[in-house]
Amino acid sequence: MVIEIIVLEKIFWSGVAAVGFGILFNIPKRIILPVFFLGGLAGFLKFTALANDTGIVLSSLVAASAVGFGSIPFAHKKHTSPFLLSIPSIIPMIPGYFGYKMLLGIMQLAIYNNPETDITTLMSVIHNGLNMMFILLSLSIGVSLPWLIFREKGLRKIKLAGKDDLV
Amino acid sequence: MQYKENITDKKAEVLLKICSLLMTSGANTSRVLLLLERFSKLMNTDAQVFINHKAFIITLTDEKTQEKTTQLKRLPGHGINFSIMSALSRASMKAKNEAWSFNQIEDEVNRIADLKHYPRIIILLAVSLAGAGFCNLFGGNWLNMIITFFATMGGLFVRQELVKKSFNHYLCALVGAFIASSIAAVALFINANNEPQLAMATSVLFLIPGVPLINSFTDLVDGYIITGTVRFINGLIFVMAIALALFIVMYIFGIHSL
Numbered sequence: 001m002v003i004e005i006i007v008l009e010k011i012f013w014s015g016v017a018a019v020g021f022g023i024l025f026n027i028p029k030r031i032i033l034p035v036f037f038l039g040g041l042a043g044f045l046k047f048t049a050l051a052n053d054t055g056i057v058l059s060s061l062v063a064a065s066a067v068g069f070g071s072i073p074f075a076h077k078k079h080t081s082p083f084l085l086s087i088p089s090i091i092p093m094i095p096g097y098f099g100y101k102m103l104l105g106i107m108q109l110a111i112y113n114n115p116e117t118d119i120t121t122l123m124s125v126i127h128n129g130l131n132m133m134f135i136l137l138s139l140s141i142g143v144s145l146p147w148l149i150f151r152e153k154g155l156r157k158i159k160l161a162g163k164d165d166l167v
Numbered sequence: 168m169q170y171k172e173n174i175t176d177k178k179a180e181v182l183l184k185i186c187s188l189l190m191t192s193g194a195n196t197s198r199v200l201l202l203l204e205r206f207s208k209l210m211n212t213d214a215q216v217f218i219n220h221k222a223f224i225i226t227l228t229d230e231k232t233q234e235k236t237t238q239l240k241r242l243p244g245h246g247i248n249f250s251i252m253s254a255l256s257r258a259s260m261k262a263k264n265e266a267w268s269f270n271q272i273e274d275e276v277n278r279i280a281d282l283k284h285y286p287r288i289i290i291l292l293a294v295s296l297a298g299a300g301f302c303n304l305f306g307g308n309w310l311n312m313i314i315t316f317f318a319t320m321g322g323l324f325v326r327q328e329l330v331k332k333s334f335n336h337y338l339c340a341l342v343g344a345f346i347a348s349s350i351a352a353v354a355l356f357i358n359a360n361n362e363p364q365l366a367m368a369t370s371v372l373f374l375i376p377g378v379p380l381i382n383s384f385t386d387l388v389d390g391y392i393i394t395g396t397v398r399f400i401n402g403l404i405f406v407m408a409i410a411l412a413l414f415i416v417m418y419i420f421g422i423h424s425l
Contacts, residue, residue, distance in 0.1 A: 010303070013303040014304065021377065023294070024247075024293065024297075025249045025378065026248045026249055026282075027253075031253075081252070081253065083195075084252060084253050084256075087249075088249070094375055094381070099406040104414055107411070136381065137384050139381060140381050143385070
């Protein structure tokens with residue numbers, strides 16, 4: 001029971017983070033609710049995958065591809081492009097934390113000259129930098145997966161709502 | 168020599184405006200090209216375009232008269248705006264289905280360029296809530312979340328003010344990160360909480376340039392290596408500014424690890 005509440009809390013706050021960034025990026029009012037759902041879905045999948053020892057890169061890939069496919073029916077319904085729904089939804093998963101951890105490590109290497117800790121700092125720089133690159137790569141691949149697999153023509157063939165305003 | 172108004176020139180201007188709106192509001196390169204192709208077909212022209220982060224060159228050929236024109240447009244500063252992207256892709260479909268004339272397209276593009284942002288107070292509240300959400304996702308408790316909420320709000324407010332006075336964008340991010348993380352550090356110092364790092368680490372996440380970073384990798388995967396690299400380095404400099412601000416705050420408050 002406690003675990004369920006924690007999961008719901010994570011889903012809710014993932015959705016809130018997605019909508020918050022969506023409003024910073026000035027998304028149209030009519031897609032705020034879909035972005036909330038997709039952000040929650042992404043958070044749910046990511047934390048479920050992380051809890052099962054999947055590793056952060058693969059978890060991000062799973063969540064981002066789910067968002068990529070999940071954004072298509074919403075986009076049909078709201079007459080917009082799936083990209084406009086999927087990008088704000090995956091913004092909470094951007095590896096900003098790894099990014100500035102890497103640069104903080106580089107600054108520490110440059111400023112403090114301490115032979116004992118230098119190796120650990122260097123390894124953490126490499127670890128954080130590679131994680132950032134691979135998470136970004138998996139996010140962008142996950143979001144564009146429907147295009148990579150089905151191309152434009154095939155995507156229309158799926159026909160979830162019969163509207164072809166997929167740009 | 169008498170100046171004759173040239174319709175191909177006007178079409179090129181409108182197409183360049185569409186490109187610049189898309190690029191500055193955060194579209195990836197393949198999307199810019201897709202919409203450009205769609206609009207140029209509607210105008211009965213063939214468009215060849217060179218895409219760059221800061222400027223566009225377009226060569227437009229009229230399909231009937233074979234009249235040619237080449238124009239260059241420098242882009243204004245980038246500011247992400249998904250409403251413009253959404254409205255433009257909607258307009259492209261509408262124009263195709265209802266066979267709009269050139270003047271209709273021009274009017275619609277001018278209307279879209281003036282789309283309003285959300286009110287400032289709503290942006291501040293939404294982003295602060297998002298910051299609190301991040302804090303929760305990183306495992307923070309309610310106290311951490313409240314502190315992150317106010318730290319994010321302060322940082323974003325200062326950054327907006329600086330952007331309004333048109334300072335350098337990286338400097339704005341640096342000062343914003345500095346204010347946000349110092350608010351978090353001060354608040355946690357007073358309260359003597361056991362985890363000052365968490366609120367500090369999450370209060371600066373709103374400054375991370377997510378859209379350029381995602382677009383950079385999308386561009387790289389699509390084969391637009393130069394625009395992808397430019398976007399990535401642009402994003403990396405923002406992250407560097409944030410890291411520098413965090414480093415200074417950590418030094419001042421004597422926090423050793425984040």
